[in-house]
Amino acid sequence: MRDILEEVAGWHAEGTRFALATVVRTWKSSPRQPGASMAVAETGEAVGSVSGGCVEGAVYELAQEVLQTGVPAKQAYGIQDDDAFAVGLTCGGILEIFVEPVDVPRYPELPDVLAAVRGQHGLAVATVVEGPGDVGHRIVVGADTLSGSLGSADLDHSVAGIARGMLEHGTTGVVHVGENGEQRMDQLTVFVESFAPAPQMIVFGAIDFAGAVVRAGKFLGYRVTLCDARPVFATAKRFPDADEVVVDWPHRYLAGRDVDERTVLCVLTHDPKFDVPLLELALRSKAGYIGAMGSRRTHEDRLTRLREIGMDEQSLSRLSSPIGLDIGARTPEETAVSIVAEIIALASGGSGRRLSETGTAIHR
Structure with a gap:
């Protein structure tokens, strides 16, 4: 929703x-x-x-x-x-x-859901969609809040625990429980919709390509931060689509951020004094995607420098560099499409090939 x-x-x-x-x-x-x-x-x-x-x-x-x-x-x-x-x-x-x-009597918590989504506070909504009795009843579950009822206190408590686990992982789907919340029973089917905070995209490097990547990231639903150490280039005026523009050394800024498996890191600085300390931190983080811009020569030089500071091959294999898919991109906008296409493909297990050349399911 x-x-x-x-x-x-x-x-x-x-x-x-x-x-x-x-x-x-x-x-x-x-x-x-x-x-x-x-x-x-x-x-x-x-x-x-x-x-x-x-x-x-x-x-x-x-x-x-x-x-x-x-x-x-x-x-x-x-x-x-x-x-x-x-x-x-x-x-x-x-x-x-x-x-x-x-309507208002049936769903009085809807404004709270909207406020949580706007404020980047996670909520899950659990609704009974099948079973005896209270179909349509729901609870709205936060990290330490609970409102509404599915029909009984035991059922509410059981489903709230499940919903909080799903919210933590950003997953949405149905769960089956007993009429009083018993596990491994299936009298009730409950749909849990997670309104997790938007995933993070952090773009390093205040260049023209970064502006296009920021726009593409916003289009895909990320909360996008632009970071660069140069105050003359890292301005809200140059990057109006970013949720946040930060003037700081990239590695220092990343060291202070919470990074999870849904976080996307796009390193567009292609300058060793920025790249190497930043990528060392990035590759030791939980980030789901780490991409770095640069030519193949730049990439090889970057790998050499990272090996010299102790990065192992397993860590280096997480690096998408040169960043993006091979679609013949040249302009900033085309390059942004290439980058976000790679992000989507890696997250979903896509091959990056033309669909006309594959025989696998289109929607996984």
């Missing part, structure tokens, strides 16, 4: 009822992942997408039914269904979608 949160929170504040359709499970080559949402207001307006266009028409009709009845509904759309071609889901995947009516 993150993509449409601002719109639905506006409806909520105005007192406009709406139906919220959310992808809760997928199989095979499904076009959207769990958490993708579409909302339909009682006025007929729709925002968001659950399938990239395949089943939106059918979901829109189901949402209108839910608004009329006030009863949540769960529907699967897939190629094996009799009406699969009628709704246009011909990609071979299967989507399970939960549609619930939303």
Whole structure:
């Protein structure tokens, strides 16, 4: 729901009822992942997408039914269904979608969810989507907060613990528990949507290519920081799309940052006095992606310098250098596409090859 949160929170504040359709499970080559949402207001307006266009028409009709009845509904759309071609889901995947009516009494915590997302504070929303009794009931779970109820204190406590674990890892999906929260039981299906803080992208080097990478990172949903030691170049005016512009020596700045497995580090300085101490820290960190700009000659020189200060081959293998995929990029914008394409490919296990030359699933 993150993509449409601002719109639905506006409806909520105005007192406009709406139906919220959310992808809760997928199989095979499904076009959207769990958490993708579409909302339909009682006025007929729709925002968001659950399938990239395949089943939106059918979901829109189901949402209108839910608004009329006030009863949540769960529907699967897939190629094996009799009406699969009628709704246009011909990609071979299967989507399970939960549609619930939303208004102020049913979801009083929605403004808190919006505030948490805006403030980069993690929250998870756990909703019963299948089982006896309280389908549609939810709890909103923070690191040390809990509001709402799934039906009982024991169930709330059990699911809150699961949700906090999923939030810590930034995962969204369904869990199965007993009616009182018992583990290894499956009377209830609960959908947990994690609103984890946006992952970090830190771009080092205030050059023209950095501006394009910053824009691309923002487009992909990262919280982007630009860092350079030169105050004349590292300015908010030159990098208006960055969430933060920092004037500091790159390695000193990185040493003071919390870096996790979702963090992306793009080293665009290609100057040994900046690169080597910075990359030494980066390669010892938990960062999920570490890329460095430069020619192949620069790369070999960089590796030599890193080996001289004790970096082993396993650590060096984490370095994406020269940075990006081979797409023939030349301009800053093309280079940014090359870089973020590599980031996406490594995170998702993609090959980076043309889809027309592969036989693997398009959506993993």
